[in-house]
Amino acid sequence: MTFDRRDRHGFFIDGALREPTGSERVEVIHPGNEEAVGSIPKATPDDMAAAVAAARRAFDEGPWPHTAPAERAEMLSAIADGLEKRLEELAWLSTAQNGMPITLARQSQGIEILRYYADIARDVVWEERRQGLAGTGLVRRTPVGVAGLIIPWNAPSLLMNKLPSALLAGCTVVVKPSPETPLDTYVLAEVLDDVGMPPGVVNIVAADAEVGQCLVDDPRVDKISFTGSTVAGRKIMAGLAERIGRVSLELGGKSASVLLDDAPLEAALPATMAGACLNNGQACIALSRVLAPRSRYDEVVETLGAMVGSLPVGDPFDESTFVGPLLNARQRDRALGYIELGKAEGARVVTGGGPVPGRDRGFWVQPTVLADVSNDMRVAQEEIFAAVISVIPYDGGDDAAVAMANDSQYGLSGAVWSADPERALDVARRIRTGTVTVNGFTYDVGLPFGGFKQSGIGREWGLEGLEAYIEYQTINLPDGL
Ligand code: NAD
Numbered sequence: 001m002t003f004d005r006r007d008r009h010g011f012f013i014d015g016a017l018r019e020p021t022g023s024e025r026v027e028v029i030h031p032g033n034e035e036a037v038g039s040i041p042k043a044t045p046d047d048m049a050a051a052v053a054a055a056r057r058a059f060d061e062g063p064w065p066h067t068a069p070a071e072r073a074e075m076l077s078a079i080a081d082g083l084e085k086r087l088e089e090l091a092w093l094s095t096a097q098n099g100m101p102i103t104l105a106r107q108s109q110g111i112e113i114l115r116y117y118a119d120i121a122r123d124v125v126w127e128e129r130r131q132g133l134a135g136t137g138l139v140r141r142t143p144v145g146v147a148g149l150i151i152p153w154n155a156p157s158l159l160m161n162k163l164p165s166a167l168l169a170g171c172t173v174v175v176k177p178s179p180e181t182p183l184d185t186y187v188l189a190e191v192l193d194d195v196g197m198p199p200g201v202v203n204i205v206a207a208d209a210e211v212g213q214c215l216v217d218d219p220r221v222d223k224i225s226f227t228g229s230t231v232a233g234r235k236i237m238a239g240l241a242e243r244i245g246r247v248s249l250e251l252g253g254k255s256a257s258v259l260l261d262d263a264p265l266e267a268a269l270p271a272t273m274a275g276a277c278l279n280n281g282q283a284c285i286a287l288s289r290v291l292a293p294r295s296r297y298d299e300v301v302e303t304l305g306a307m308v309g310s311l312p313v314g315d316p317f318d319e320s321t322f323v324g325p326l327l328n329a330r331q332r333d334r335a336l337g338y339i340e341l342g343k344a345e346g347a348r349v350v351t352g353g354g355p356v357p358g359r360d361r362g363f364w365v366q367p368t369v370l371a372d373v374s375n376d377m378r379v380a381q382e383e384i385f386a387a388v389i390s391v392i393p394y395d396g397g398d399d400a401a402v403a404m405a406n407d408s409q410y411g412l413s414g415a416v417w418s419a420d421p422e423r424a425l426d427v428a429r430r431i432r433t434g435t436v437t438v439n440g441f442t443y444d445v446g447l448p449f450g451g452f453k454q455s456g457i458g459r460e461w462g463l464e465g466l467e468a469y470i471e472y473q474t475i476n477l478p479d480g481l
Pocket of ligand 1: 150151152153154176177178179207208209210211212213214216227228229230232233235236250251252253283284331334383384385
């Protein structure tokens with residue numbers, strides 16, 4: 001199924017598409033062939049200010065923050081139904097915008113996250129009487145206020161990691177998608193309109209980083225939830241410190257797949273490859289470091305190299321494609337630059353290592369395995385954001401593997417593999433990352449997700465994901481009330 005090029009006009013502000021204040025436009029480019037698949041207006045600081053004003057008004061004047069949680073949950077279900085009906089179109093737009101393989105794009109709209117938060121609304125204790133030391137208090141979960149949701153370009157579900165929990169909490173929001181991937185959010189705006197979301201509760205302005213900074217700096221915004229690079233996250237956090245703005249950060253990663261010396265490679269290597277090459281390697285959770293015991297190093301390198309070398313690379317609209325193009329020339333050049341850097345540092349290219357032959361248009365890098373990498377090399381320490389896997393040998397048993405896995409500025413995800421699950425669990429407990437899977441590579445929206453160290457602050461998903469948008473209020477009660 002294909003859809004027409006989309007040229008969108010206006011920004012979704014206060015319940016309708018509003019005229020942009022500027023006259024420039026931004027082309028949305030398909031990374032597979034560099035052809036434009038649509039365009040949107042170029043946002044200005046005035047557009048962003050109008051969106052913040054609408055969100056502030058909708059929060060301060062209601063009704064959204066004061067509706068019953070059950071009503072907000074119903075709205076989440078209605079949005080999920082509306083998006084579900086347009087799933088094929090949303091998947092097409094995702095692939096058109098960022099080159100995500102179409103089979104993955106169908107699974108990455110985050111509709112299940114809307115349903116999850118609709119379901120848990122009834123289990124949340126929104127208000128309870130609690131006995132303190134001196135008397136009785138009413139402890140309430142109230143919304144944090146106006147939330148700015150800043151989303152990167154790599155997956156549409158990243159918006160759904162924030163929006164459902166923010167709405168269930170009773171927040172009003174300004175969503176700032178990347179200008180590279182705005183088109184799917186226009187479908188969301190139409191669905192919000194269809195389901196009767198009150199004006200101003202959700203406002204959407206796709207904008208560049210400079211106009212995004214206006215959202216961060218606006219004192220009418222109570223909280224920023226950001227997903228993206230650690231560099232940008234650091235800047236956003238510093239900006240918010242001035243007014244003690246609330247912040248959640250979901251940042252980069254350099255996660256390890258830790259193979260213990262008895263690891264079942266027939267299961268571990270395919271799952272590690274899938275985890276490393278997920279979304280063309282453009283995933284914060286990518287298993288981009290493979291830690292292999294010296295005794296099995298050659299076997300791991302050879303098997304993984306052969307598997308990665310035979311991955312289907314090609315048109316992301318093709319159902320059989322596993323690895324498509326990178327987002328843009330900058331991401332391609334960055335990946336190729338890291339491969340060259342790895343070689344200069346002493347790494348050996350086992351498979352891949354360059355542009356995809358025959359692809360003259362678009363931003364293509366072969367899935368790549370680098371061997372003879374040591375954990376202190378830059379390719380082992382820095383986020384490349386492409387399907388480039390570093391295989392690193394370790395000597396000295398499980399303790400050495402744990403130390404190497406933890407020798408990173410990041411701490412987002414990971415996997416541990418052993419024929420003995422108890423042994424792998426023991427190692428998993430010692431790994432300093434927000435998520436780690438024993439004998440697998442699993443993500444579960446019903447459980448908290450987020451980073452240790454420079455991978456971020458705060459959690460998404462699970463009950464903890466709702467907490468990110470909650471301020472606790474305590475009302476001390478007089479005797480008899
Ligand atoms: P980025 O962090 O610069 O941008 C991500 C989003 O944040 C975009 O919407 C951008 O417009 C916005 N943004 C950036 N700076 C901002 C600011 N100061 N104020 C408000 N909004 C701001 O990421 P990028 O430049 O698109 O990619 C660079 C690298 O970041 C990638 O190579 C990758 O390593 C990493 N990255 C990580 C993730 C992730 O999921 N953790 C996502 C995207 C990029």
